[in-house]
Amino acid sequence: xxxxxxxxxxxxxxxxxxxxxxxxxxxxxxxxxxxxxxxxxxxxxxxxxxxxxxxxxxxxxxxxxxxxxxxxxxxxxxxxxxxxxxxxxxxxxxxxxxxxxxxxxxxxxxxxxxxxxxxxxxxxxxxxxxxxxxxxxxxxxxxxxxxxxxxxxxxxxxxxxxxxxxxxxxxxxxxxxxxxxxxxxxxxxxxxxxxxxxxxxxxxxxxxxxxxxxxxxxxxxxxxxxxxxxxxxxxxxxxxxxxxxxxxxxxxxxxxxxxxxxxxxxxxxxxxxxxxxxxxxxxxxxxxxxxxxxxxxxxxxxxxxxxxxxxxxxxxxxxxxxxxxxxxxxxxxxxxxxxxxxxxxxxxxxxxxxxxxxxxxxxxxxxxxxxxxxxxxxxxxxxxxxxxxxxxxxxxxxxxxxxxxxxx
Numbered sequence: 001x002x003x004x005x006x007x008x009x010x011x012x013x014x015x016x017x018x019x020x021x022x023x024x025x026x027x028x029x030x031x032x033x034x035x036x037x038x039x040x041x042x043x044x045x046x047x048x049x050x051x052x053x054x055x056x057x058x059x060x061x062x063x064x065x066x067x068x069x070x071x072x073x074x075x076x077x078x079x080x081x082x083x084x085x086x087x088x089x090x091x092x093x094x095x096x097x098x099x100x101x102x103x104x105x106x107x108x109x110x111x112x113x114x115x116x117x118x119x120x121x122x123x124x125x126x127x128x129x130x131x132x133x134x135x136x137x138x139x140x141x142x143x144x145x146x147x148x149x150x151x152x153x154x155x156x157x158x159x160x161x162x163x164x165x166x167x168x169x170x171x172x173x174x175x176x177x178x179x180x181x182x183x184x185x186x187x188x189x190x191x192x193x194x195x196x197x198x199x200x201x202x203x204x205x206x207x208x209x210x211x212x213x214x215x216x217x218x219x220x221x222x223x224x225x226x227x228x229x230x231x232x233x234x235x236x237x238x239x240x241x242x243x244x245x246x247x248x249x250x251x252x253x254x255x256x257x258x259x260x261x262x263x264x265x266x267x268x269x270x271x272x273x274x275x276x277x278x279x280x281x282x283x284x285x286x287x288x289x290x291x292x293x294x295x296x297x298x299x300x301x302x303x304x305x306x307x308x309x310x311x312x313x314x315x316x317x318x319x320x321x322x323x324x325x326x327x328x329x330x331x332x333x334x335x336x337x338x339x340x341x342x343x344x345x346x347x348x349x350x351x352x353x354x355x356x357x358x359x360x361x362x363x364x365x366x367x368x369x370x371x372x373x374x375x376x377x378x379x380x381x382x383x384x385x386x387x388x389x390x391x392x393x394x395x396x397x398x399x400x401x402x403x404x405x406x407x408x
Contacts (some may be wrong), residue, residue, distance in 0.1 A: 017216075030046075030072065046079065053098070057082075058084070070143065077127045078127075078130070078131070080129075092129075102173040115129055139290065153199065166337075188285070284305070285306055299334065
């Protein structure tokens with residue numbers, strides 16, 4: 001089946017119209033050829049600056065939205081700079097300041113991953129340079145693989161990211177403290193655990209990779225061996241079906257009791273994770289990074305942020321269902337216009353945290369994308385560590401990762 005035909009399978013004219021509008025938004029906002037060319041030039045400029053400063057073995061690797069396929073034309077440019085040794089971000093920032101093309105240069109040495117922030121003046125592109133953590137390169141390739149695995153994944157991620165931006169939920173000015181990467185991982189996690197999953201867990205993917213695989217080859221390697229992976233059921237949901245299911249799922253999700261694990265490809269109990277020392281966090285929202293398994297990528301969110309996010313999921317669910325069922329002409333633009341609640345709503349989990357019931361519009365034929373409540377066995381810490389050592393992260397990651405994790 002052709003990609004475009006698969007993307008446009010729809011049950012009603014309203015659904016087809018909504019899918020077409022989503023694809024139009026993606027096409028309008030995605031990185032164009034000239035955007036990629038500009039970013040390549042920036043990478044070359046930065047490498048030349050550092051070589052002139054004495055870092056003769058310097059290599060510059062773009063990662064994040066520039067490469068994973070879900071970036072916008074004005075997305076930041078994330079760069080991993082390999083100097084061949086650990087560098088001083090303050091000293092490095094002074095070297096970059098010698099190039100007049102870069103302005104607003106600022107070293108952030110005390111961050112979890114030390115970075116240097118800068119703006120490329122000719123293009124206005126904001127750049128974040130990191131120096132000591134290659135994990136982001138694996139995350140980038142993983143997202144890229146997900147987008148290439150099924151033609152619905154990329155537009156779904158991009159429309160959710162666009163929705164998050166228009167509602168002020170993500171980015172440096174976001175009022176929920178939710179980064180684009182976290183929102184992307186939430187979409188992927190949802191697609192891993194719907195009744196007919198579209199994506200495999202990272203744990204499954206790592207069983208078919210080579211031990212010495214380079215990060216840049218991760219996506220292409222997985223695509224070449226995808227036929228070895230366990231078969232997934234046939235999923236015929238359209239992009240708009242999946243978007244509605246995404247909003248419904250995370251509006252009614254029990255954040256206080258559960259951890260979202262992309263590595264395992266399912267929702268797991270916080271109590272079980274904590275009891276086995278697998279992942280501990282007291283944050284209101286816990287989304288486990290798929291490669292740094294002890295890291296919560298939603299660690300910056302607080303209770304107020306979570307309530308606001310639930311309210312936005314509520315509105316997203318309500319508006320999406322109206323777009324899919326209403327006979328009236330309604331523009332998709334309404335989905336991206338914030339509608340703050342002037343007073344608490346009883347069926348909104350953000351307004352009423354004590355109400356465990358689902359909103360009324362999740363009932364009916366379209367809510368089949370809700371994740372099934374399937375009981376599962378939770379391994380003990382000993383079993384978990386043994387599984388990791390045998391067939392997942394520790395065995396499948398390259399030597400630098402094993403050393404970084406203290407496994408040898």
